[in-house]
Amino acid sequence: MLTNEHIVEQALERITAGYVFPEKATVVVAAIRARITAGAYEGLEGPELCETVTAHLQEACPDKHLRLLWTDEPQSLEPVDDDGGEAAFRALLMAENQGIHRVERLEGNVGLIELRRIATAIDGASAIGAAMQLVAHSTALVLDLRACLGGSPEGAALWNSHFFGDDQVHLHDIYSRATDSTRQYWTSAHLPGPRYEDRPVYVLTSATTFSGGEDVAYTLQAHGRAVVVGEATRGGAHPTARHAVAEHVLVTVPTARSISTVTGTNWEGVGVVPDIAVPADQALDAALKAVRP
Structure with missing residues (x-):
């Protein structure tokens, strides 16, 4: 059985190897190893260990994607099976209708799409296309991301592409530490x-x-294509890989960072700031009031 110290050290190895900001990884590792030396993780059960280490990680480096997660589903520790959590994420999306929770036509011919996850561009294309077809003839659209917990950068770009007239809009870039390269994201020429x-x-x-979810909101807002209504979001702008460090423990490591072509920055740590600030449970009413003043 793995000790807590071993689990945490395995997580630190992943952070050192993959975190998008290597200099910050050095600070994080030093801070957590000081906690290990002080016995901070001795005797903690799995979920409590994850919560405690996550709090310490984010105290050393306030990146909300930098976490230790408990999972009830046993994970393979074989290197050959480590895909950064992609297979598990795609299975989750399949079980959750590619993240599309509901599509409705509201009074006044206002379309509503509620997303809980952002699907991958490949697996989610047909579902995304079907949702957009159902609201195609509405006079205004409400995109409800209040319960959206994240997803694929490629999927976010695909969703955003539907709200622009052609394939000539440079949405944003993503810098990857692993390849030391920057990928550009443009609106798509062909949409589902x-x-x-x-x-x-x-x-x-x-x-x-x-x-x-923040990617979609921030990008549409920055390009002047949508009005954001509700509360400031959580503030996680770094695409992330997940690695098993014990049978029931995952470490999430931000491996890249988003860069808006409009603002030159992103929403990390500050969230997406709404244009119309209201409590989340009043956001739909406020949006409909703006549509039908």
């Missing part, structure tokens, strides 16, 4: 559903909205 042009779009956010 109809484009939603020249009509108002309102994006609903909450303090729960995170990561890929």
Whole structure:
């Protein structure tokens, strides 16, 4: 049986090897090893260990993607099976309708799409296209991201592409530490559903909205394509890999960072700031009031 010290050290090795900011990784490792020496993790059960280490990680480096997570599902510790959590994420999306929780037509011919996850561009394309087809003839659209917990950068770019007229919009870039390269994200030339042009779009956010959901909200807001309504979001802008460090413990390591082509920065640590600030449970009413003043 792995000791807590061994589990934490395995996590630190992953952070050292992959964290997008190597200089910050050095600070994190020193801080956590000081905690190990002080006996901070002795006797902690799995979920409590994860919560405690996560708090210490984020105290040393306030990156909300830098976490230790407990999972009830046993994980393989074989290196050949380590795919950064991709297979598990794709299985989750399949079970959750590619992140699309509901699509409705509201009074006044206002379309509503609620997303809980951002699917991958490949697996989610048909579902994304179907959702956009159902709201194609609405006069305004509400994109509800209040419970969206994140997802795929490629999927976020695909969702965003539907709200622009062509494939000539440079949405944002992502710098990857692993390849020391920057990938550009542009609107797509070919989409699985109809484009939603020249009509108002309102994006609903909450303090729960995170990561890929924030990507959609921030990018549409920055490009002047949507009005964000609700609360400031959680503030996680770094694409992340997940690695098993024990049978029931994962470490999440931010391996890249987003860079907006409009602002030159991202939403890390500050969240997406709404254009219309209201409590999350009032965001839909506020958006509909803006649509139908």
